[in-house]
Amino acid sequence: MLLLTTCSYIPIEIPVALGIPARRAFPRGQKPVAESYVPRDFCPYSRAVFSLAKELEDTSEPGLVLAIAGSCDAMRRVYDAVRMYGNVPTLFVDVPRTGDDLAVGYFASVLRRFARELAAQSTGQATGEEELEERLWRAIRLLDDLRDVAKNYADMSSSSSQRLEMLFALERYLGMKDMEDAERAGTDGLVEYLVSEGFVPGEMKSLTEDGPPVILTGTYCLDTSMAEALDECGFKVAALDSCWGIRGLEPGEVQDGGDPFLALAGAYLRKTPCPRILQKDARILALDKLLDDNPGIRGIVYYLPKFCDQGYYDYVEVKTFAKRKHLPLLMVEGDYGAGKWAQTKTRLMAFLELLEQG
């Protein structure tokens, strides 16, 4: 069995505890098949997830399950479309828009149901509540340690796309081992794997050591092209505020003891927020923290997948924030592959020239 997830708000700890390999779905773009089912003015990621769900119907890999997070209205619509017109086992993980106690309690119940449904899709896995909770606590502790390692390695890399793909490297590693193996191997096991994947400390030279440091933020990166374009243009990408970047590697602190689902729900809802969650204050605090953690930031590049409603709302907040901090801000709107477009590069180069002259 393989679980594909669509959002960083779906805790990977749950499939790890159930012994199910899981990774983030990484659709490479929208396909014509989406035309008939999902409106054209939907965000490219939603359309790509639907395309992926249709493609999975033809895959020979047995036991594929897709978990779609209700991270925004578009994804909720995609879930409905996949359920109505698709033929792939699909689970829905509703994600509340706030991090208060009521939302945490609700999200804990969502995650518990998700774990039960996931276990039912699998065979021969632990489904007893007590055993599941015990395994979940072990998975939480394991992921805490491994994410620290992954984050440190991500910070060492100068290639923005390599840093973005760190989350995938961690997921691939976990997919190759069961929880007991991963526990036995500890953090050394992950380090060994990362080195074999090309993350070699000391050999990851900076592409853009002298470029003006910027934050790349937005709702969703779609692909690595925008990060690569920033590297190529000569920016130093000091922080990748993306669900593959820091948002995926920095869940909030998990409160030890008690109900692990409640602890996980709290940690995930209070992690570095995604703009799709619409936690405005938490979002601005997180940006503020990024500036504190990365002194010398010269500007912000906001990447907005077209038709991402949450992104348009969030951009207004980020614009106000940037103005307050006297930081130049560039908004680039695009689709899959936008970083390779000449129009994007012109905007990025003009922004670089703006930062260099100032």
Added chain:
Amino acid sequence: MTVAVGVDSGSTTTKVVVLVNGKVACTTSAVTGPDPAKTASLCIDKALSECGHTFREISCLVATGYGRERVSGATRILTEITCHARGAHAMVPAARTIIDIGGQDSKVIRLDERGFVQDFIMNDKCAAGTGRFLEVMAARLQVGLDEFGEEWGRARGSVKISSTCTVFAESEIISLISAGVKRPEVIKGLCNAIAGRVASMARRVGIEPAVVFTGGVSLNEGVRRALEDALSQKIVVPPMSQFMGAYGAALFAQDLVE
């Protein structure tokens, strides 16, 4: 003697400005066509020969525009945003907002008192709000672009062109003509449509006087007047307004020489 050359390889037109000892010696332009590199070379040669110089005498060449990376012999490559800002500020030191409408894109640039770019916004994904929009409509109305100002003056009122898309706007003016609306009123409506679109871009970066209008469309008197109405601002069209990107590039080339 210094010969500084600025080349703006635009999507529609390639423009060249030659500065000899820091002073404008010659300007030239040509339709970019399918081979931007070749057009740029021909334009440079033509400009240099007009002012009695050769390619070998070039002290420094700066290229800008969409085809900037294809211009051979460039010492430096800069974006048209930076070059327009430099050129417009040199020409109008009070400039704080630049509206540039070219053949296939439009942009609004906000400057500080030093002429440094503070913010910018571009539309290069849609023909509406660009010179191409006017070309399509002028062809449909069988009127020259240089006649828009005169036609504007003749208009007793204007019609509203609702469509923001060039294709749909063309259908709309066909309907208006069929309904008996006179050409000046339609032209005024078209100028208002393009000005409205660009004005909404300008508001997003903030409008501060002096507002300078550059690019090929700046020569269109009808659009200039429509922009003044839309922004309630006097719009300055400096000399060589259609060469502003190339002029800015030439000034950067001059800096590099010095």
